[in-house]
Amino acid sequence: MHKILIANRGEIAVRVIRACRDLGLGSVAIFSDCDRSARHVRMADEAVAIGGNPPAESYLRIDKIIDAARASGADAVHPGYGFLSENEDFAGACRDAGLTFIGPSPEAVARVGSKTTARMIAVSAGVPVVQGTKAPFGSEVPDNEIATAAEAIGYPILIKAVAGGGGKGMRVVSGREELGSAIRSARSEAESAFGDSSVYLERRLVRPRHVEIQILADQHGTICPFVERECSIQRRHQKVIEESPSPVVDAALRARLADAAVAVAQAAGYTNAGTVEFLLDEEGRFYFLEVNARLQVEHPVTELISGIDLVHWQIRIARGEKLTGLPLESLTPHGHAIECRVYAEDPDLGFMPSPGRILALRAPAGPGIRDDGWVEAGSEVPIFYDSLLSKVIAWGEDRPQAIVRMRRALEEYEIVGVRSSLPFSRWLLARPEFADARFHTGFLDELLQQRAGERFEAPDPSLEEVAAIAACLVEASAFGFSVQEQQDRGGGIDGLFAGNNNHGRATSPERSWKALARREGLRK
């Protein structure tokens, strides 16, 4: 293996390019039109244009990506996460083209990609699953048949897309009267996201926690499990904060979770890096949820407490190496790590996406802090893709130190030009429930509902006065000593800004829509 094509963009493409550098391998980026000058393109050794901005014209085009690999002479492909990372046709197309796919075999991807098949595999491996329906309900199955199955399980239930992921095509149903509309919306979301409207039912656990086991599996039969990650802090089924180890898992439970994860991976014939997800109930019983057949967004927390570079090992496993050099104590946590995702969205406007140009940016650094991002001052955040800007990961000797460092990092982090989720993360990290680890998968949604739109960036009167003075001094400094002259030329307070350091953004559509959205009260 000499050169890897990274079939992705954003922070994960940057992450994989770094691993290529470390291993002395060449890197090839791919890019859509709007990503022409993106960070991953500039960072890679080579870069190939693959088409239009919508993912369906570029990052999801298997044919164009295989052509790009051939044209660049790459001999391996890393899919990152999202896009084609869990698509068995893509893994198969790479194999057919003689390229090493850095991930599991197409057969294993297909086996765990269907949630109902994955559940059967877990059952066959002796791993408990949440009570639910065995076979998928295809689009032809009438609602009353699903209703009968729901009665048998008992409300509340979850409707889930068989091909699902990332909370898409998932609905909570608390009674028969809600079932019809929930089936319709889950099916339509699943159809548009995965091209498959099949669904199945699962009993809804009361206040479960989400824990997951990272595994590495080589092609020689060795499977190495790592210390669990806890990802219970979710907004609408999307992970917001992840940490490792879980504050509620002891060594005995950890060993049982790890055994279960290894059993599932073995039964699925799984190789390379993957994650086996579980729900943990209030009595400490766990249930298999699903397998993520890829590197995960939250992989850095495992890297920080294990000292293992998971992307290195993905590449080494793909080229046939054995899992030998790994430390034997992979189930002993070294300290504690927490990850916060930083999104380009406005938490004070119902988490509405906030695309546009970054005007200034400072990422946090210092002891115990890692920042995996892809934007810098001048970067354009396009509207076409996921709005993840960066992940901040804090490491501490113990959980309290990791929290203190994360809070410091979030204070240091500054993103000017687009709204970000930082004020929300700062608020969350300051909550007593977080410090005490009192949470479950529905905790954050409940808390947000109680807030009913209250601002995260609470106005601090002392900051307001400083801001007011600063605003005047910026104007006055720009005016210099020729105030009268400026006024005579109609320079006005905004005319001056357009020529200052704001790239004329005052009148750009992105700016005006936000102003408009505020004026019109278009909030969720």
Next chain:
Amino acid sequence: MRFEVETGEHRRTIDVRSSADGWTVTIDDRTISVDFARAADRWSMLVRRAEGDAPASHEIAVESRGQGQRLVYVDGHAVPVRVFMSGRRRSTPGSASTASGPIAVVAPMPGRVVKVLVKAGDTVAARQGLVVVEAMKMENELRAPRAGTVAEVRVRAGAPVEANVLLVVIT
């Protein structure tokens, strides 16, 4: 130079004059001294509130949003500010929640209409969902800024929309 500055509900008159060691700033009736220096794409601000005090140090970044609106970052915390030179303030339109004329609901960003939840003639409550627009892999429900009647629906489900395109008119 004299400015009128609004932060939230609070309004201040601020007078700034350059002095030997920075700026003399008068806020309403109080006077303080401020050292305000450029630092790359930001500003470094030292505020001495009383003679003999050690100055407080703040880092400032400013994002302009037009019409005198600024987002001022103080040590990373964003504070919305409106600033006008005294005597030069333009009249401002009434806020949407109190206006009684027709209100245009426009697409806040380019995207695709996923669902239209109302039709012409419907009576809608304030904050009732009107249209769902998908952008950046997320579905965003656009809501009625106030109660009224739907006069016009300009889009259908599935249609791509540009930013600021008119979607729904409420009277």
